[in-house]
Amino acid sequence: MISDEGGSDDGDDASWQVSPSPGAAPPPGAPSLRSPAVPSSLEALTARPERRHSRRPLPGEDVDRPVLITGICGRLGRRLARRLHRERAVVGIDRRDFEGRPKDVQHHKLDLRRKKTQDIFRQQRFSAVVHLGVMHDPRVSQAEHHSWNVAGFQRMLEFCAQYDVPKLVVLSSANVYGPRPDNAQFLSEDAPLLGGASFSEIRDLIEVDMLAQSFFWKHPQTETVILRPVHIVGAVRNAPSNYLRLPVIPTLMGFDPMVQVVHQDDVVGALCGALVPGVRGIFNLAGPAPLPLSRLIGHTGRPRVTIPHFLAESVIQRMWHLKVTSFPAPELDHIRYVCMVDDRRAREVLHYSPQFDIAETVRAIDEVC
Numbered sequence: 001m002i003s004d005e006g007g008s009d010d011g012d013d014a015s016w017q018v019s020p021s022p023g024a025a026p027p028p029g030a031p032s033l034r035s036p037a038v039p040s041s042l043e044a045l046t047a048r049p050e051r052r053h054s055r056r057p058l059p060g061e062d063v064d065r066p067v068l069i070t071g072i073c074g075r076l077g078r079r080l081a082r083r084l085h086r087e088r089a090v091v092g093i094d095r096r097d098f099e100g101r102p103k104d105v106q107h108h109k110l111d112l113r114r115k116k117t118q119d120i121f122r123q124q125r126f127s128a129v130v131h132l133g134v135m136h137d138p139r140v141s142q143a144e145h146h147s148w149n150v151a152g153f154q155r156m157l158e159f160c161a162q163y164d165v166p167k168l169v170v171l172s173s174a175n176v177y178g179p180r181p182d183n184a185q186f187l188s189e190d191a192p193l194l195g196g197a198s199f200s201e202i203r204d205l206i207e208v209d210m211l212a213q214s215f216f217w218k219h220p221q222t223e224t225v226i227l228r229p230v231h232i233v234g235a236v237r238n239a240p241s242n243y244l245r246l247p248v249i250p251t252l253m254g255f256d257p258m259v260q261v262v263h264q265d266d267v268v269g270a271l272c273g274a275l276v277p278g279v280r281g282i283f284n285l286a287g288p289a290p291l292p293l294s295r296l297i298g299h300t301g302r303p304r305v306t307i308p309h310f311l312a313e314s315v316i317q318r319m320w321h322l323k324v325t326s327f328p329a330p331e332l333d334h335i336r337y338v339c340m341v342d343d344r345r346a347r348e349v350l351h352y353s354p355q356f357d358i359a360e361t362v363r364a365i366d367e368v369c
Contacts, residue, residue, distance in 0.1 A: 064127075065089075065124075065125055065126060065127035066088065066089035066090060066091045066106075066124055066126055066127065067084060067088050067089070067090055067091070067126065067127060067128045067129075067130065067275070068091050068092070068093065068120075068121075068124070068126045068128070068129045068130070069081055069084075069090060069091070069092045069093075069130045069132060070092075070093050070094070070112055070129070070130070070131050070132055070133035070156065071093075071094055071131070071132035071133030071134065072090075072092025072093065072094045072098060072105075072107060072132070073092070073094040073096040073097065073098045073099075073107075074094070074132060074133075074236075075234070075235050075236045075237065075264070076132055076171075076232075076236060076264060076267060076268060076271075077092065077094065077132045078098065078099075078100070079264065079265065079268050080130065080132070080268050080271055080272070081101075081102065081105050082102060083268055083272060084272065085102050085104055085105050088127075089104075089106075090104075090105045090106070091105075091106040091107075091108070091120070091124055091126070092105060092106065092107045092108065093108050093110060093112055093117065093120065093133070094107070094108075094109065094133065095109060095110060095111050095112075096109070097109065108120055111152075112133055112148075112152045112155070112156060113147070113148070113151065113152045113155060117155070117156070117159065118159055121159040121160075121162070121163045121165075122163060125163060125164075126163070126165050127165075127166055127167065128165065128166065128167035128168070128169065128275050129156070129160055129165050129167070129168050129169070130169045130171075130271060130275070131153065131156065131168070131169065131170045131171065132171050133152070134149055134171070134204075134205065134208060135148045135149055135204075142200070142201075145201070145204050146204055149204040149205070149207070149208055150204055150207050150208065150211070153208050153211060154211060157211065157212075157215050160215070160219075160222060161215075161218075161219050161222070164221070164222075165222060166221075166222060166223060166277075167222065167223045167225070167275060167277070168212070168215065168222055168223070168224045168225070169224075169225045169227065169271060169274045169275060170208065170209070170212040170224070170225070170226050170227070171227050171229070171267075171271065172205060172208065172209040172212070172226050172227060172228045173205060173228055173229060174187075174228045174229060174230045174231075174260075174284060174285075174286075174339065174341045175195050175202060175205070175231075175334075175339065176193040176195045176202065176205060176206050176209050176228065177191050177192075177193060177194060177195055177228075177339055177341070178193075178194040178195030178196070178197060178198070178199070178202070178333075178339060179257075179333040179334050179336065179337040179338065179339035180194060180197075180333075180337055180338075180339070181337050183337065183338050183339055183340075185338070185340065186340050186341060186342040187284070187339070187340065187341050187342065188284070188341075188342045188345075189228070189281075189282040189283065189284055189345060193206045193209065193210075198330055198333065199328075199330040199331075199333070201328070201330075209226060209228075212224060212226050213226065213282070216280070216281075223277070223278070223279060223280040224280055224281075225274040225279060225280055225281065225282075225283070226281070226282045226283070227267075227270055227271065227274060227283055227285055227346075228282065228283065228284050228285065228341065229262050229267050229270070229284075229285035229286075230260035230261060230262050230284075230285065230286050230287065230340070230341060231259070231260065231261045231262070231334075232261075232262055232263075232264055232267055233261045233262065233263060233264065233287075233361050233362065233364055233365055234263060234264030234265070234361075234364035234365065234367060235264065235364065235365075235367040236264055239326075239327065239331060239334075240261060240334075241365045242326060242327075243327070243335075244296075244297070244300050244302075244362065244365050245365055245366075246302070247302065248302065248303050248304065248305055249297050249300070249302050249303070249304040249305075250304065250305050250306075250307050250312060250335075251293060251294065251297070251304050251305070251306050251307070251335060252306070252307060252308070252309045252312060252332065252335055252336050253306050253307060253308045253309065254309075255293075255309070255335065255336045255337075256292045256293050256294050257292070257293055257335065257336065257337055257338045258290045258291065258292055258293075258338055258340060259290060259291065259292070259293050259296055259340070260286045260287060260290045260340050260341065261287050261288070261296065261358075261361055261362075262285060262286060262287030262354060262361070263287055263354065263355070263356035263360065263361040263364055264364060265355070265356065265364075266285070266287055266352075266354045266355055266356055267285065269352070269355065270283075270285050270346065270350060270352050273350040273351065273352055274350060276350075279349060279350060281345070281349070282345075283343070283345050283346040283349065283350060283352070284341035284342060284343040284345065284346060285341075285343055285346055285352065286340075286341055286342075286343040286354070287354045287356065287358075287361055288354060288356070288357050288358040288361060289358070290340055291358065293335055296358075296362065299358060299359055299362040300362055300365070309332065309336065312332060313329050313332060316328070316329045316331075316332065317329045
């Protein structure tokens, strides 16, 4: 689901967002698939670290060169900064205020698209960049969405290449695959990204994901990691959490899809794991075992009401035009169809393992960040 938090978002924080399969050949301008120095298939994006060309960090590099977090003022960004700053220098870029900022965390209150961003890259010489600064507000114009999400991300990629950033971590979303009636039970990282077929707001997120993949091929000296978590639940202000916070939770008559959610702190842990030298590629992230939507709602303790799809769609469209809801009508597909992922690669390569069970994960929606 799409987050409704404006500005550079939590990245959840990555949404409930047509593009070619990530397993296709590299984009135009990328090194030849036959070049021995460049991975030859999606396996190269997801293989174990020892099977890939990997850059060994310089002595003291992780200590002496800070980590940049874009979108640091989002709820995930703040949680990540508080976890990292005790071990590494942390710098953040976000045009919002950083409430409760640790004193040793630098915060540059600016728009990622501004020229000053390049000055920060030049002066700091980052050891890693974690990109959480994705706008998910469905009420913002498509032009602003594209400028912020795509054009801004392209400029940041140019700075990563120009100033030799050794590691890039991009938080995407499993929603790039899209909820569809013909989806496989579990989608792997090489499944086509079809989330934008019926939900145009997702297309920017898909384009960011594809740009990160292109960067992987064009700049193998940078260890690029793309994380695609399922619906992030917690204090984050995104559609899945907002949906589960409703006083009466609507469901669709005749539909009770299996769903996956993940605790916000499990995503933060995966972001930290992605910073380990030698790791690169695309990784799905899931949380506790999947369960039917009705059982997920049951864990909230809130009542639910069942509505026919045609009626729900009509009502939400009208409420959306009247600006009395933050949920656009295409979001209904997330409580109608399956979109579950296989996260074995993350468990094997990142040693990722969710630490929160389903009850703890659902309780997190009432936390104060």
